[in-house]
Structures are given as C-alpha cells and as structure tokens.
Amino acid sequence: MADSSxxxxxxxxxxxxxxxxxxxxxxxxxxxxxxxxxxKDCKITDGKNVCSTDVDIVFSKVKQKAARIITYExxxxxxxxxxxxxxxxxxxxxxxxxxxxxxxxxxxxxxGVTKVAKTAxxxxxxxxxxxxxxxxxRFTGDGKGKGREGREELVENTGYVNAYKNAGTYDAKVKPEx
Numbered sequence: 001m002a003d004s005s006x007x008x009x010x011x012x013x014x015x016x017x018x019x020x021x022x023x024x025x026x027x028x029x030x031x032x033x034x035x036x037x038x039x040k041d042c043k044i045t046d047g048k049n050v051c052s053t054d055v056d057i058v059f060s061k062v063k064q065k066a067a068r069i070i071t072y073e074x075x076x077x078x079x080x081x082x083x084x085x086x087x088x089x090x091x092x093x094x095x096x097x098x099x100x101x102x103x104x105x106x107x108x109x110x111x112g113v114t115k116v117a118k119t120a121x122x123x124x125x126x127x128x129x130x131x132x133x134x135x136x137x138r139f140t141g142d143g144k145g146k147g148r149e150g151r152e153e154l155v156e157n158t159g160y161v162n163a164y165k166n167a168g169t170y171d172a173k174v175k176p177e178x
Contacts, residue, residue, distance in 0.1 A: 009104045013038070014075055020108040029069035034108075035059050035078075042106045044099060050086045058082055079103075137163055 015027040017038040022031075030038070039045045039055045058081045062074040070078065083095030090098060124130070128143040138150035160167040 010076070010079075010100055011072060013042075013103045013106050014072055016107045017041075029071055030075055031069050032056070032059055035070065035075075037108060038103075038106075039082075041109050042102045044082060044086055044102060046086065049088060050082060054082070054085060 014030060017034045018027045018030045019025040020034055020037065022034075036052060036055055036059075039050075040052075044050060045052055045055055058078045059070065061081065062078045063070045064074075079099050080092065080096050083099040084090070084092055087095040087098045128139040131139065137146075139145055156162065158167060
C-alpha cells in the first residue's frame with residue numbers, strides 16, 4: 001500500500017495523538033476522544049463528505065467489542081475505511097495514500113487552550129500595593145508574599161496591639177517628672 005517512510009510518519013502521528021492529554025498513556029492505543037481530535041486536526045473531517053458522526057461510526061466499527069481504544073492496526077483499518085469516503089472517485093489504495101498524506105508530520109494542536117487573562121481588572125485586583133487592612137500585612141513592600149509570617153498572628157509581648165505603628169513611643173511622649 002505505502003512505503004515504509006509513510007508508515008513511520010503514520011506511526012509517529014498515531015503515537016503523538018495517543019499520548020495527548022493523558023499522562024498515563026503508553027502511546028500504543030488511541031482512545032475515542034483523541035481519534036476525534038486527530039481527524040479534526042488533520043482535516044480528515046471536512047463537514048461535507050466526512051463529519052464527526054462518520055468518524056465515531058468508523059471508530060466503533062474497527063475497535064474490539066468491549067474496548068474503548070484502538071491499536072495501530074485498527075487505526076490503519078479505520079483510515080482505510082475513511083479514505084474512500086473522504087476522497088471520492090479514488091481507488092481504495094489512492095484514498096489511503098491521500099489520507100496518509102494528510103497525517104504526515106502532524107501533531108495535536110492546542111487551539112482554544114485557556115490563556116492567562118491580562119485585563120485591567122485582573123491587574124487591579126492583584127496589585128498588592130492597593131491592599132489595605134490585614135491583607136496589607138501579608139505582603140512585603142515589593143509585593144512578595146510573607147508566607148506563614150503574613151498569615152499567622154505572631155504574639156509580641158510588648159503591651160501594644162499587633163501591627164501598631166507607633167509601638168514603643170509612649171516613653172518619649174510622657175513628660176519626665178521634676
């Protein structure tokens with residue numbers, strides 16, 4: 001059907017999508033979610049000839065009866081089934097070659113992944129120089145957190161209320177007696 005370099009590219013793409021989003025995945029099996037992502041990212045689903053329903057049906061057809069994953073051999077059979085549907089008018093071998101060329105060198109895309117929000121509201125809420133009251137005591141002058149020291153009330157036996165700014169000035173204010 002295809003030469004060995006095409007098969008190596010196909011296997012590489014299969015493994016990249018098999019491990020996408022799953023830290024425990026070995027890369028030898030592809031689940032249904034990643035199969036759909038592969039078909040979508042590699043433009044196998046085009047909305048006209050092949051839709052997501054077709055992709056799901058082919059996945060269910062090639063997998064084992066009670067399994068939730070497909071192996072590389074089942075993956076190839078699924079591509080062989082989708083090839084003539086995606087590329088109408090081509091023979092089965094030509095359609096498989098065309099669909100394999102769509103997968104060459106592809107890997108999962110991260111389109112739509114949540115990005116860090118950078119708005120004025122977020123900046124204003126995280127600006128530690130604007131904190132007041134007890135929250136202000138949790139940060140140093142340059143905005144770094146004090147850690148445990150800033151969260152726990154440390155007892156100082158000085159006779160003054162905690163965080164009193166004029167602590168220790170009583171003796172200077174009292175007039176000495178004559």
